[in-house]
Amino acid sequence: MTRHLFMQELRELNQNVIRMGSLLEKSINDVIVALEKLDASLATEIIKNDDAIDDLEHQIERECIAMIAKQQPLATDLRKVTSIMKIVTDVERIADxxxxxxxxIIVLTKQSNVIAPKNLKEMVNVMKSMVIETIDSFVEVDGAKANQVIAKDDIVDNYFASISNELTEIMQGNKEAIPACVSYLMIIKYLERMADHATNIAEWIEYIITGTMIEGN
Amino acid sequence: MTRHLFMQELRELNQNVIRMGSLLEKSINDVIVALEKLDASLATEIIKNDDAIDDLEHQIERECIAMIAKQQPLATDLRKVTSIMKIVTDVERIADxxxxxxxxIIVLTKQSNVIAPKNLKEMVNVMKSMVIETIDSFVEVDGAKANQVIAKDDIVDNYFASISNELTEIMQGNKEAIPACVSYLMIIKYLERMADHATNIAEWIEYIITGTMIEGN
Structure with missing residues (x-):
């Protein structure tokens, strides 16, 4: 009976994590469009929507703590609940x-001489695929998929380095473009961090499945 | 008896968090010196020492999970253990x-036309005080001190904005200084993130004390 109730609550918890993942996916899709079109009103909407993800994070954390307190899960179940507590932090940071x-993006719409770096779109797409595959690997409890995410982190790091060089060259060639390039430098730093957080989540999924923590990050 | 054992384990857990805090404090002190003197060998040492903090994070996480599993703590105790699981993530990120x-810093030692931004030292000092006060407020279970940390986050954000403007001006005035300024832009971004993580920890300490989660971050 207790076990039955626990499984019921765990399913609901999973559903909330998946719901949080869906909200995140929407934010990422929106940010890609806003970044490409430099759409300030869409960017404003993304900032507003972040509150819903924050609220869901706190709700899931409270649910996790309540489940541990009431149901006192052991072994795999406890591992799952504590991992979810960690995962939602990274999901929330990506949304942040x-x-x-x-x-x-809003700053960029007010700047002049805005030249988007050549590989920005590719960098965004790899990061996006990492986040989506992370959510999928959570839903499907798929360790192989989680490992694919971890492997992709280097690709994003390489994009960060090459775009950073590209922006340095643009700034050296065009003084007027410097403020916009600084904005893009910060944007690619955030993209790189988002990939790091996706990697963290993938490592927690590995932990749920195998019980072994991957060192790193 | 179980309660007695739990309190014993909680004290040990606290000691490990404090140990992690001491290692972090050392890293921060070292990074301040390395940043001021552009000392590549000290910077290399900091990177090496990061492994010890990572290991301690995983050890504390395992201890928390084991304590929850074996002792099945309730209410305040459970809140403390789950909060520690969250806190160590932020401590580890600051160390990262x-x-x-x-x-x-190592990149900067190889760059030319390196001009340190004027307020960098002040920004570093505020961030450092936030981290130290966070550790203190954990040790002393001091909610007022935790609140002071949260209030300081805006100061660091303001430094970030003003130094970012200063670096933009330096770049506009001296093309040769651009690569080094890009390095400093990334450094101040990390400093700003470190202050954010200190704020997160302070919010978890508030939660341990009051049972109420602060919205934000």
Whole structure:
């Protein structure tokens, strides 16, 4: 009976994590559009929507703590609940960074000589695929998919380095473009951090499945 | 008896968090010196020392999970253990950022036309005081001190904005200084994130004391 109730609550908890993942996916899709079109009103909307993700994070944390207190889960179940507590922190941080990037998008709409770095779109797409695959690997409890996410982190790091060089060259060639390039430098830093957080989540999914913590990050 | 054992384990857990805090304090002190003197060998040492903090984070996480499983704590005790699980993540991220900054310090030692931003030292000092006060407020279970930390976050954000403007001006006035300024831009971004993580920890300390989660971050 207790076990039955626990499984019921765990399913509801999972659903809330998946709901949080869906909200995050929407934010990421929106931020990609806002970044490409430099759409200040969409960026403002993303910042507003961040509150719902924050609220859901706190709700899930409270649910986790209540479940541990009431049901006193052991072994795999406890591992799952404590991992979810960690995962939602990273999900929330990725969403935070969508809002952080949106603030720079709004700044960019007011700046002149805005030249988007060549590989920005590719960098965004790899990061996005990492987040989506992380959510999928959570839903499907798929360790192989989680490992794919971890492997992709280097690709994002390489994009960060090459775009950072590109922006340095643009600034050296065009003084007027410097303020906008600084905005893009911050944006690619956030993109790189988002990929790091996706990697953290993938490592927690590995932990749920295997019981072994991956060192790193 | 179980309660007695739990209190014993909680004291040990607290000691490990404090140990982690001491290692972090050392990293921050070192990074301040390395940043001021642009000392590549000290920066290399900071990067190496980061492993010990990572290991301690995983050890504390395992201890928290084991304590929850074995002792099945309730109410305040459970809140304390789950909060520690969250706190160590932020402590580890701050330490990570010490290592991230150290990598940029090494880059700076190879760059020319390196001009340190005027208020960098002040920004570092405010961030450092936030981290130290956070650790203190944990040790002393001092909610007022935790609130002071939260209030300081805006000061660091303001430094970030003003130094970012200063670096933009330096770049506009001296093309040769651009690569080094990009390194400093990344460094101040990490400093700002470190202050954010200190704020997160302070909010968890508030939660341990009051049972109420502060919205934000």
């Amino acid at each position: 960074h969508c809002a952080d990037i949106s603030e720079y | 950022h010490c290592a991230d900054i150290s990598e940029y």
